[in-house]
Amino acid sequence: MKLSSIADKLNLEIVTGPELEEKEVEGVYIGDLLSIVMSKAQQNFLWITIQTHINIVAVATLVDLAGIIIVEGMDIEKDAVEKAREVGIPLFKSKLSAYDIACKLKEIGI
Amino acid sequence: MKIAYDLHIHSALSPCGDNDMTPNNIVNMAYLKGLNVIAITDHNSMLNVIPAIEVANMRGILVVPGIEVTTREEVHVLCYFSTIEDGMSFQDLIYDSLPNILNKEEIFGEQLLFDNEDNIVGKIDKMLLSSSKYSIGEIFNLVKIYNGVLVPAHIDKSSFSILSTLGFIPSNIDIKTIEIFDLNRLGDMTKALQQEKYRIIKNSDAHYLASINEADYYMDLDTLTAKSIVDYLKGGL
Numbered sequence: 001m002k003l004s005s006i007a008d009k010l011n012l013e014i015v016t017g018p019e020l021e022e023k024e025v026e027g028v029y030i031g032d033l034l035s036i037v038m039s040k041a042q043q044n045f046l047w048i049t050i051q052t053h054i055n056i057v058a059v060a061t062l063v064d065l066a067g068i069i070i071v072e073g074m075d076i077e078k079d080a081v082e083k084a085r086e087v088g089i090p091l092f093k094s095k096l097s098a099y100d101i102a103c104k105l106k107e108i109g110i
Numbered sequence: 111m112k113i114a115y116d117l118h119i120h121s122a123l124s125p126c127g128d129n130d131m132t133p134n135n136i137v138n139m140a141y142l143k144g145l146n147v148i149a150i151t152d153h154n155s156m157l158n159v160i161p162a163i164e165v166a167n168m169r170g171i172l173v174v175p176g177i178e179v180t181t182r183e184e185v186h187v188l189c190y191f192s193t194i195e196d197g198m199s200f201q202d203l204i205y206d207s208l209p210n211i212l213n214k215e216e217i218f219g220e221q222l223l224f225d226n227e228d229n230i231v232g233k234i235d236k237m238l239l240s241s242s243k244y245s246i247g248e249i250f251n252l253v254k255i256y257n258g259v260l261v262p263a264h265i266d267k268s269s270f271s272i273l274s275t276l277g278f279i280p281s282n283i284d285i286k287t288i289e290i291f292d293l294n295r296l297g298d299m300t301k302a303l304q305q306e307k308y309r310i311i312k313n314s315d316a317h318y319l320a321s322i323n324e325a326d327y328y329m330d331l332d333t334l335t336a337k338s339i340v341d342y343l344k345g346g347l
Contacts, residue, residue, distance in 0.1 A: 033184055035241040039209055053269040055239075061217050077268075087217075 001025055001110060003067055003090060006046070009108050010101065012069060012092040015076060016085045023090065025066045028105055030098050034059050041065060046105075048098045052076045057083040057091075067091065071098045113331050116140065116323035117149040117174060117339075118188060118263065118289060118313030121158040124178075125218035125239055128318045132228040133161040135319055141169045144325035147339060149176035151188055153238040154208055156201035157223050160194060164226040174336045177201055178263060180241040181249050186263040186270045188289060189253045192337035196256040203252065207243040208236055246272070250283040259343040264291040264315055266299060273299070287343045289313055309345070 003023035007014060029041035030048040034055055041047055043064045049056060052074050060068055067090035070076055076091065084091045094101055119136055120127035133150075140148045148171060150162045156177045163173045175197030176190045191197035212235055213221055223232040244252065253260045262272040262279065265288050272279055272288075279285055287309040290296060296303075296310070314323045331338050 033241070035180075035182075035184065035209065038211055038240065051269070055269065058217050058239075062211075062214055 015091040017090045054080040060089045112328045113146045114325035115147045119316045122222040123152040123158045133165045137165045147172040149174045151176040151178040161226040181246040188261040191258040200256045211237045213237040266295040
């Protein structure tokens with residue numbers, strides 16, 4: 001499913017979303033320990049986390065993730081947003097918990 | 111004797127460290143700033159410590175063998191050793207426990223190895239920002255086996271710090287000294303910290319030459335050796 005369509009259906013706040021239209025999501029990974037995400041998440045996966053610092057962008061770039069959803073309404077650090085914009089990693093925010101977002105993703109067929 | 115220190119400096123071996131962070135540049139900057147003792151604490155590697163010690167010997171500056179380990183919980187802890195032999199044995203264990211993920215230089219930066227004339231003699235391919243396989247408790251015990259001391263790094267930072275990641279300082283490890291990045295934030299942390307329990311040190315966590323500490327922070331020591339520094343950090347208040 002297209003990332004833009006997911007953002008729309010889940011009512012996600014788009015923090016930065018370059019190349020949103022083209023990105024195709026092939027799976028989801030949930031986790032907050034960067035080293036685990038780095039070794040387990042796969043290319044074009046959507047990543048759900050509560051981490052908000054700049055290193056999440058580095059991890060997403062390393063694995064070539066489709067985008068990141070930051071849950072629980074956490075405030076994202078400014079340099080993380082800037083870096084995400086620079087390297088083209090879409091960042092989304094939601095007030096929902098990781099579990100609730102995951103359930104919704106399941107409902108829409110991801 | 112008042113000893114001016116900065117025990118948390120990254121060389122260009124750390125992916126985030128500026129490529130100007132060579133052994134000679136770091137030691138000479140420390141010399142200009144009037145520091146007596148420094149530590150090169152790269153992420154999960156000590157491979158630039160020996161050239162730094164060689165350069166520092168010529169300047170009369172002490173380099174304490176050190177490393178910044180990422181625990182399995184993604185907490186950054188500084189580990190210091192009395193001898194380079196103990197430090198290198200410990201660093202081998204840490205390095206070997208890192209997952210085989212290759213560094214992407216264009217994102218994370220280069221991981222450069224130097225000799226004592228600042229020649230680049232190699233690069234580390236494995237990504238040093240990964241976490242080791244050991245928990246903070248296991249690291250604490252390993253450091254002890256190698257006669258070293260563990261100091262939680264920048265406990266006031268919002269990522270990779272013991273307070274941000276674990277939420278508290280576990281009572282099963284006997285920590286005596288903690289590092290703080292911004293002394294102004296100490297007041298906000300009274301509850302989480304019970305800070306009267308700890309000796310507090312203020313390092314630079316420098317990734318650029320200009321960030322290295324001025325001679326503003328001191329330890330009071332009888333002798334200036336790596337062992338006396340380690341003992342000081344082990345001693346608490």
